[in-house]
Amino acid sequence: MPVPLYQAKAEFFRTLGHPVRIRVLELLQDGPRPVRELLAEIEVEPSNLSQQLAVLRRTQLVTATREGNTVVYALSTPDVAELLRAARRILTELITDQGALLTELRAPGAPLKTR
Amino acid sequence: MPVPLYQAKAEFFRTLGHPVRIRVLELLQDGPRPVRELLAEIEVEPSNLSQQLAVLRRTQLVTATREGNTVVYALSTPDVAELLRAARRILTELITDQGALLTELRAPGAPLKTR
DNA sequence: TGACAACTTGAAGAAATCTTCATCTGCAGT
DNA sequence: ACTGCAGATGAAGATTTCTTCAAGTTGTCA
Numbered sequence: 001m002p003v004p005l006y007q008a009k010a011e012f013f014r015t016l017g018h019p020v021r022i023r024v025l026e027l028l029q030d031g032p033r034p035v036r037e038l039l040a041e042i043e044v045e046p047s048n049l050s051q052q053l054a055v056l057r058r059t060q061l062v063t064a065t066r067e068g069n070t071v072v073y074a075l076s077t078p079d080v081a082e083l084l085r086a087a088r089r090i091l092t093e094l095i096t097d098q099g100a101l102l103t104e105l106r107a108p109g110a111p112l113k114t115r
Numbered sequence: 116m117p118v119p120l121y122q123a124k125a126e127f128f129r130t131l132g133h134p135v136r137i138r139v140l141e142l143l144q145d146g147p148r149p150v151r152e153l154l155a156e157i158e159v160e161p162s163n164l165s166q167q168l169a170v171l172r173r174t175q176l177v178t179a180t181r182e183g184n185t186v187v188y189a190l191s192t193p194d195v196a197e198l199l200r201a202a203r204r205i206l207t208e209l210i211t212d213q214g215a216l217l218t219e220l221r222a223p224g225a226p227l228k229t230r
Numbered sequence: 231t232g233a234c235a236a237c238t239t240g241a242a243g244a245a246a247t248c249t250t251c252a253t254c255t256g257c258a259g260t
Numbered sequence: 261a262c263t264g265c266a267g268a269t270g271a272a273g274a275t276t277t278c279t280t281c282a283a284g285t286t287g288t289c290a
């Protein structure tokens with residue numbers, strides 16, 4: 001393997017590991033969008049958004065197309081949407097598990113489940 | 116949204132964004148394994164592996180169980196395996212799509228397409 | 231109990247990533 | 261050509277994450 005695959009995978013996940021980039025990808029799930037719209041929905045400075053879009057472009061997760069005086073971004077493959085769904089499933093599960101534990105901890109006198 | 120969900124997602128992906136942690140998760144896809152075995156397959160110092168395992172434990176992606184004088188790790192949910200598969204699909208696609216352009220991936224930002 | 235093995239933990243310097251600011255490019259309208 | 265707008269880029273300081281080393285647990289066995 002030219003570049004260790006697990007290295008590439010790690011890099012890939014790291015590019016997803018940023019709130020703004022996640023939001024961008026989620027917004028693009030519903031179809032292409034101009035930067036202007038992304039900017040309206042994500043609370044971040046224009047130059048910061050641009051930086052994050054550049055990261056997504058470098059890893060080929062999105063494509064940018066100039067249309068007149070605006071730039072339109074789109075997911076480069078629908079697989080990305082599927083990945084985000086898989087992630088959401090896991091997160092939901094992990095969080096509800098934790099949440100259940102938390103509520104039990106908050107209820108004094110209630111016996112803790114032991115596994 | 117209760118607590119920014121996209122923040123939690125980003126954190127989640129960041130924990131996957133490390134070569135050693137990825138390898139660990141992939142090895143655990145085939146079932147639980149003692150640290151000793153992980154150590155034999157991953158080229159990393161014991162203390163470093165331990166640090167990475169701690170990260171995975173904190174985010175609840177894996178569980179650790181002491182069995183005699185060894186510690187056995189396991190995926191906390193099979194969904195993790197599915198996520199890794201989805202990631203592999205995307206990566207494969209992105210990489211084959213690029214073909215010869217792969218070399219340029221590292222260097223400058225991809226130029227904008229013009230229409 | 232003492233020695234050893236298997237891991238974990240804390241801490242600190244090194245390295246990577248983020249945010250922000252100033253500057254720059256490409257396009258449209260005048 | 262000049263101006264303004266939409267984004268992009270480079271660079272620097274702040275923040276986070278990594279790696280490594282020394283020291284600490286916990287369990288086993290003699």
